[in-house]
Amino acid sequence: DVKVTQSSRYLVKRTGEKVFLECVQDMDHENMFWYRQDPGLGLRLIYFSYDVKMKEKGDIPEGYSVSREKKERFSLILESASTNQTSMYLCASSLGQGKSGNTIYFGEGSWLTVV
Amino acid sequence: RKEVEQDPGPFNVPEGATVAFNCTYSNSASQSFFWYRQDCRKEPKLLMSVYSSGNEDGRFTAQLNRASQYISLLIRDSKLSDSATYLCVVPNDYKLSFGAGTTVTVRA
Numbered sequence: 001d002v003k004v005t006q007s008s009r010y011l012v013k014r015t016g017e018k019v020f021l022e023c024v025q026d027m028d029h030e031n032m033f034w035y036r037q038d039p040g041l042g043l044r045l046i047y048f049s050y051d052v053k054m055k056e057k058g059d060i061p062e063g064y065s066v067s068r069e070k071k072e073r074f075s076l077i078l079e080s081a082s083t084n085q086t087s088m089y090l091c092a093s094s095l096g097q098g099k100s101g102n103t104i105y106f107g108e109g110s111w112l113t114v115v
Numbered sequence: 116r117k118e119v120e121q122d123p124g125p126f127n128v129p130e131g132a133t134v135a136f137n138c139t140y141s142n143s144a145s146q147s148f149f150w151y152r153q154d155c156r157k158e159p160k161l162l163m164s165v166y167s168s169g170n171e172d173g174r175f176t177a178q179l180n181r182a183s184q185y186i187s188l189l190i191r192d193s194k195l196s197d198s199a200t201y202l203c204v205v206p207n208d209y210k211l212s213f214g215a216g217t218t219v220t221v222r223a
Contacts (some may be wrong), residue, residue, distance in 0.1 A: 033211075042215035043159075043202070058210070090158060102147055102206040106158040 003027070005055040006091050006107035013114050021110050022093030030096040032074035033104070034058075034066060036087040043090065049074055050096075081114045088112075118142060119205050121214035128193050128221055135189040136204030136217045148186045149204040150177055153216065159202055163188075192223045 004025045013019050015043050025032065033048040035058075045058030047066040065083060067075045073092075078085055091107040121138045127135045140148070142200035147166050152161040163170055165186055169178040174187045190197055198221045 004144075035213075040215065043213040045210060048210065088156075102211070103149065103161060103164065104204070104211055106160070109158050 003072075004056060004091055004093055004105050004107040006110045008110050009108065010111045011113070013081045013112065015114055017081050017114075019112065019114075021076040021078075021079075021082050021091070021112070023074045023076070023088055023107055024072050025093040026072065027095070027105070028071065028092065029093035029105075031094045032068065033092040033094075034064070034074065034076045035090045035092065036060070036085075037090060037109075038087050046057075046076065046089075078112075081112075083099070083114050085099075086112060086114045117128075118207070118212040119203055119214040121201075121203050121217045123217060125218040125220055128219070130193055130195060130221055130223055131205050132193050132221075133189065133191050134193055134219055135187055135211060136201070136219075138187045138214050139183075139185045140161055140203075140212070142205065142207055142212075143181075143183070143184060145207065148177075148179060149206075150175075150186075151202040151204055153198075153200045153202055157182050164200070169177045183208045188217075190219070193219075195221050195223060197221050 007022045034046040035043045049055045049068040065077045089110045092104045094104045152162045153159040159184045165177045174191045178187045200216040201217045202216045205212045
C-alpha cells in the first residue's frame, strides 16, 4: 500500500520560531509536493521536487523553503513562522511522468498553529 | 480565469438520490483528470481517474467534455457515507491544479 507519512500531525509554534515539517514516502516516487489548505482557498502548492536535491517554487513559496536530500524525504521549513502560516499542510508524492504517474498520494496532514 | 473551478455547493441530498456537479478547467491541453474525496479534517484520497471520455466505478460516474472543458461527477443512490468534499484535479506538467472542492451532504 502507498504510504506518505507526516511525522508531526499537530504543532503549536510561536511567531518567529523556525519550524520543520517532515514527510517520508515509501513508494520510490520521484515527485514530492508540499501544499497548504485553507478554508475557501483550496489546496495551494508551496514547493515541489521532481528529483533528489531538486526543488521548484509553487504558487505560494514566500516564507517557506524545502529540502530534499534523499529521494524518500521532503522537508518543509518555515524560517520564521508567522500567524498567517497557520494552516493545514499536506505532503504528497507521485511516481512521475505519464498518465498513471500523475496520481498523487497524500499524507495525513500537519495542523500548524502559530501564536 | 482560475485553472480549475468548481461549484462549492453545498449539495444537500436525501439518501438514495442522484447528485451531479461539474468542474471546469482552463488548460485545453490537459489529458488526464482526477476526482479526489476529502473528509472533514482528513487528507484527500483518490476517488477516480479520467483519461478518455469518462469512467465508471460502481455508483460513481465521471464524464469528460473536452469541447466545453469540463468534467462531471455523478453519484447514484447516495449513501450517508458519501458526505464529503469532492476535489477536481487537473495535472499540468509536474504540477497539479486543484479545484476548491464541492461539498456534498447526504441526509437520512
